Amino acid sequence: MLSQALDNGAEVTPDCHGASLTTWRNSSLFDTLATSAAAATLDNIQFVSGEGPAWQAMQEGAQVHVLDLKLDEQSPATTAAAGTFGVCQVLSCGLVVQGGRWGQSLGSLTFYSSSTEAFSDEVCEFMAILAANFAAAVGAIQRDRDLERREASLHRALNTRDVIGQAKGILMERQGLSAAEAFDVLRRASQRLNLRLNDLAEHLAQTGKLPQGNPRPTR
Numbered sequence: 001m002l003s004q005a006l007d008n009g010a011e012v013t014p015d016c017h018g019a020s021l022t023t024w025r026n027s028s029l030f031d032t033l034a035t036s037a038a039a040a041t042l043d044n045i046q047f048v049s050g051e052g053p054a055w056q057a058m059q060e061g062a063q064v065h066v067l068d069l070k071l072d073e074q075s076p077a078t079t080a081a082a083g084t085f086g087v088c089q090v091l092s093c094g095l096v097v098q099g100g101r102w103g104q105s106l107g108s109l110t111f112y113s114s115s116t117e118a119f120s121d122e123v124c125e126f127m128a129i130l131a132a133n134f135a136a137a138v139g140a141i142q143r144d145r146d147l148e149r150r151e152a153s154l155h156r157a158l159n160t161r162d163v164i165g166q167a168k169g170i171l172m173e174r175q176g177l178s179a180a181e182a183f184d185v186l187r188r189a190s191q192r193l194n195l196r197l198n199d200l201a202e203h204l205a206q207t208g209k210l211p212q213g214n215p216r217p218t219r
Contacts, residue, residue, distance in 0.1 A: 015118035023107030038085035052078035057092035095135035167201035
């Protein structure tokens with residue numbers, strides 16, 4: 001859906017020779033959709049180096065319009081790469097959402113052109129509307145991903161609790177221990193064997209035995 005919307009936006013924008021949508025996946029990784037290799041490469045350079053109009057738009061949550069990238073002394077890496085692709089003008093807009101994960105925006109939408117006469121005021125207005133729609137879509141996707149991660153984490157926690165409970169039950173029944181004493185056996189065995197408590201408990205639940213001995217609890 002996002003890729004198709006990006007293609008459509010680039011097609012209806014006069015003198016747009018490449019468009020990109022880059023969003024943060026986490027604090028150090030990002031995802032990029034692009035209509036051309038040049039747009040993808042230029043976005044990658046900007047987000048890796050932390051410079052350039054796309055990066056600035058994301059940081060500020062605003063629209064950044066560079067009329068001639070060759071004259072942009074603040075972005076040497078981006079300027080050098082743009083020259084190899086014949087890109088002159090860049091228009092970028094931050095993807096702003098309420099309560100955005102990175103404070104200002106979730107990424108940026110960018111148009112590239114080989115003409116210094118591209119991107120009129122009307123195009124700037126169109127991009128602002130398009131970026132707002134992209135921000136809403138990206139925000140919804142990330143909320144869904146966050147919900148899936150929380151649900152997966154909850155399931156893991158429940159599974160961990162269940163297997164530790166089974167292991168404690170085995171020790172309590174076989175050694176006549178209290179719940180606290182059984183947990184202490186598991187904890188000390190985990191430390192001694194350098195195994196995660198959950199892995200140790202799962203081994204005990206499956207085999208009925210603690211690996212390499214069975215330490216007694218501290219009473």
